[in-house]
Amino acid sequence: MPTLRDVAKLAGVSHTTVSHVLNGTKRVRPEVADRVWAAVETLEYRLNRPAQALRRGQSHILGLVLPDLTNPFFPGLAQAIGLAARKAGYALTLVDSLEDKTVEEEGLSRLAEEQVAGAIWVPVGDYVPPPFPVVLVDRTAEGTDGVEADHFLGGQLQARHALAMGHRRVGLLSGPQSLRSARLRREGFLAEAKVGGLEVVWEEEVPFSLELSPKARARLRAVREEVTLVVAANDVIALAALEVLREAGVQVPEEVSLIGYDDIPWATLAHPPLTTIRQPVKEMAEAAVALLLRRLQEPEGEAVQIVVPVTLVPRGSTREVRR
Structure with a gap:
């Protein structure tokens, strides 16, 4: 089974650099990161995410649970959340619940097994707290951190x-x-x-x-x-x-x-x-990630609900009615 040092040797970098690339703990040059990921793929090196999380006390992985990826609104939201998470040094694990409560529960259980630091979640039905911090988006609930449009x-x-x-x-x-x-x-x-x-x-x-x-x-x-x-x-x-x-x-x-x-x-x-x-998808995504990171730093803090404004975009499908 290949080791971290094997990846480092093939990529021509130190094992510390490989660790930074795989865990997102420090920025490295894009060409170096590309060499590391190419070596990972060549050697079929597999990360043990739960073990890493236990060693560090907290993983640098966030969960994202969405209800329906066939609705174009949600892939756009996922991309924006992914960008915001990456800027903060976190990777993202995506669960598509298919608007199915059972699938959603299975996805949340898998995120718990992977020891995610927390998750951003658009629930299918009634909210039941999972065993990790969450921020609800679009479909919020009282007493829980949430971000929604007005x-x-x-x-x-x-x-x-x-x-x-x-x-x-x-x-x-x-x-x-x-x-x-x-x-x-x-x-x-x-x-x-x-x-x-x-x-x-x-x-x-x-x-x-x-x-x-x-x-x-x-x-x-x-x-x-x-x-x-x-x-x-x-x-x-x-x-x-x-x-x-x-x-x-x-x-x-x-x-x-x-x-x-x-x-x-x-x-x-x-x-x-x-x-x-x-x-405002970008603003909602950034607010959700910031709120989740705040919750990780302040587990006992008061729940925060953020409401962002919406705007009318007039186009050709409406016109004035003649009086």
């Missing part, structure tokens, strides 16, 4: 844009109300709609996915006779709605406007480009 404000901004464009009758594709983020978006929208006299003619609760229910699809096919704007709880739902409208021969925004939420990369590639609410 979803209530996001719903308000959707309604304000609708009113500013002269819309008075809308259809609402609300997200799963079991999730705090979806509930807050809906509550913010309905509160502002009530103040401004915006009528929600119909509402369908749908998952945060491209799979719309038959009833939601039927609503969209008959949209001309009922509403002038469709409001979606996220961009993936909005893109699914856009496809149904296109299949039904409904022109967006000439006949019906459409607005989403998240500002995923696909939003600008849609035809027309999607009006949406932008979540």
